[in-house]
Amino acid sequence: MYLLTLAGISRSLDTLLDVLAIFRTDPLARDIDAREVALSIAGHPIDVTRFNGRLTVRRAGSASRLFLSLIDEIDGAYFRPHFVARNPWEIRREQWRLLYLAFDLAREPLYLFSSDQLAQANEEECRGGRHGLDLFELLQGESQRRFGFQYAGPVFDGRQQSGRHEVHVAYALAAGRPVPQSVLEDYTSLEHFNPNLQWAMPLVSVPELRGGLSVAKLAPLVSVMRHAEQPIDSQNAALLVMLMGLARPEPSAVEVDDLLYAKGVLESYPLPEFYSTPVDVGQPSGRFAEVLRRTLADRRRDARLAEQKKARLTGSISERVFRRDTQMAMLDHGRTTHRFANELARAIQDGDMSYLLSVLDRPDDVNRATKDAVREVFGIKLVGMPAATRRRAIFELAGMDTRQQAEWESLCVSQREARRVAREAARS
Known part of the structure; x- marks a missing residue:
């Protein structure tokens, strides 16, 4: 038994690795x-000293024998007390970590031994x-021989x-094995389980769940219940x-969610x-x-419903x-405003070509519903044609003939050139 007095506080420790763990943490x-x-x-x-800013110990003797004495x-204290081997889950968390502390220390031998000890050992x-x-x-080798496993x-x-x-x-x-209560107490906090092991948390606090389900079933069950904010108790x-x-x-x-929903454990999602x-x-x-407002609302609703149906069929x-997303798609259809439709109608009426071209002079699959509404009301086709033909049709929609279009295009070129010259002048 080691007696350590640190900052006026004394404690008894079973192993030197326990002491070194305190020194490092x-x-x-x-x-x-x-x-x-x-x-x-x-x-x-x-002898207690410091190496690279950390407290450590120095002992006389062979480096290899001193290192093995740590193991x-x-x-004897934790892994095979009274010559009876313990399973990993029968060993306390901090005690188990001492073996891996030894593996870490094996990579920095100068923390444990003097250069003379290491030279002699070599x-x-x-x-x-x-x-x-x-x-x-x-x-x-020692870990394999003693415990049956390596790093x-x-x-x-x-x-x-x-x-x-x-x-x-x-x-x-x-698996329903008899994990000691002392080991369980180390896992009462979520911080010790990473996301891949979140399914294990209910097992710590709910004995009735242990051994009842395979991990393949337990993991999705815990995930679904957690996301539904429903306890497992x-x-x-x-x-x-x-x-x-x-x-x-x-x-x-998804299958677990469906099962629990069908059996009344989970309720429908609220809107x-x-x-x-x-x-x-x-x-x-x-x-x-x-x-236009009707066409846009219909297309968006139909696209969302088709997407949701496909997602449901594929699981x-x-x-x-x-059900929630379908209901939202139907409600959003009726909540679509006339704002954009009225803006585009005003642009057509006012001949706002910059706005019209930004919306309509696009590839066939962009703003398709808007182009279809234009054809339904004005009889002007804006898809399935060369870009120049489509652009001419947009000017026609605004009531501009070819001469007026040419004048507008020329003015745009002049304005762009003027802006370019102004930018260059500002940089010089």
Whole structure:
């Protein structure tokens, strides 16, 4: 047992790696003078110093043997106490991380040992026919021999490897294994589970869910319930497990959403609040504005409905999303105002060619509904023709003959040239 006194606070620690973890993470260890830190084991003091700004220790002896003694300590205290091997999910999170701290320290040997110790260790390794001391490879071999895995971590789920403790805890809970309460207490905060393991959070707090579902079913269930802002708790866990028994072995989130909606667990999506506020769509300034507003609203509605139907048929959206978005498309149809239609009608009436050309002198698939409305009301075709023919038709729409068009085009060229000259003059 190590006795550490840091900033006047004393604590007992089982292993030297526990001490080093404090040195590397505790804010109290950041600026304190190493001479004010006391560390001992069984009454024997251990030298505390700083290396590269961090507190560390210095001990006499062989670097390789001293390094392995670090592993001996966590092996006996946490990984195989009383010579009984523990599963990763039976070891506390911080205790598990000590092994990976050792892997990190293996990459910076000067943090642990003096240059003389490392030089001597390299000589010993070379005399033994090796290329020198490699603490990382030494630990790889020891970890495999003692624990059955290397840096990549133990196998979980029968086929995958991970060194992340939370992965093993998550899959153990999903399988219904008896994860100790002390281990669970380390995972009462969401911060320890990354987005790929969010499905494990209910398993920590809801024992009734453990062992009831495969991860392939649990993950989409938790995702759907979280996005629906519905809790998973002891009150509904049994029902959810029963309902998920109706799902296929690897359901998508959409399939789970549909299942829970059909069984009354999830309610329909509410419409956004702004739909409760009436919209003043205004009045058309004439027949063209009326036709244009209707055509635009119809096309937008039909396009959205077709897109939603396709998404629903391909399984991209749930029934709840489909119903909400379909209803929104229908409501938006009636909320389309006459503003743009009246603006374009006024531009035609006033011969505002800059505005008309910006809207109508575009490729066939751009503003198609507007061009179709022009043809319906004025009988002027604006699609399926050369660009010059389309441009002439737009001038005709505004009541301008070829002479007037030529004058307008010439004036535009003159104005552009004048603007260019003004810009160059401003730069010089």
